[in-house]
Amino acid sequence: MLRWTALLYAVAWAVHTGDHIRRGTSVITVEVSVLGTIAAVLQLLVVGSVFLRWRWAPLAAAAIGFPDAVGIAAVHLLPRWSAFSDAFPGSHGTGVTAFSWFAASLEIAAALLFAIAGAVAWRRSRDQP
Numbered sequence: 379m380l381r382w383t384a385l386l387y388a389v390a391w392a393v394h395t396g397d398h399i400r401r402g403t404s405v406i407t408v409e410v411s412v413l414g415t416i417a418a419v420l421q422l423l424v425v426g427s428v429f430l431r432w433r434w435a436p437l438a439a440a441a442i443g444f445p446d447a448v449g450i451a452a453v454h455l456l457p458r459w460s461a462f463s464d465a466f467p468g469s470h471g472t473g474v475t476a477f478s479w480f481a482a483s484l485e486i487a488a489a490l491l492f493a494i495a496g497a498v499a500w501r502r503s504r505d506q507p
Contacts, residue, residue, distance in 0.1 A: 380436060383488070383495040384428040387443070390481075390488035391421055394450075397481040401473035409461040410453060417446055436503060439496025447489035454482040 395418065403411065424442045427435040458465040466474050466482070 380428055380439060380492075380495045380499045383492040384425045384439070387421065387485075387488040387492040388425045390485040391418065394481040394485040397478050401478070405472040406464045407461045410464045413449070413453070413462060417449065421446060433503075436496040436499035440493045440500060441496075443489045443491075443493025443496060447486045447493065450482055450486050450489065454478075455486075 398406070398414070406414075420442050424435065424438045427438055432438075452459075453462060453464050454466050456463070456465060457467045464472075466479060
């Protein structure tokens with residue numbers, strides 16, 4: 379299950395990133411850009427570790443997936459609250475469309491599934507003698 383959720387997470391990341399590229403970098407703050415870039419590097423490293431069968435990959439999936447889901451939701455789904463916002467509610471002139479909402483929601487859901495699959499796989503590996 380971890381590999382399937384890793385694949386879903388990678389696809390969701392690509393869809394969400396594609397939407398950011400479509401909207402352009404001028405509509406986001408430097409803070410959102412830096413945070414997103416750091417998150418992307420970590421996401422891709424952890425997804426890669428799953429396919430390389432790194433023994434710590436399940437724990438890393440949980441450690442990255444849960445905060446990523448919360449972070450994306452905070453950045454996109456809440457009304458503007460700081461420089462770390464790329465708020466969809468009330469956005470005007472930022473290129474936010476129904477696809478933007480879909481892309482962010484897809485990545486949030488995929489991050490949660492990836493984290494849950496990682497936690498389950500980690501727990502199962504710890505239960506074995």
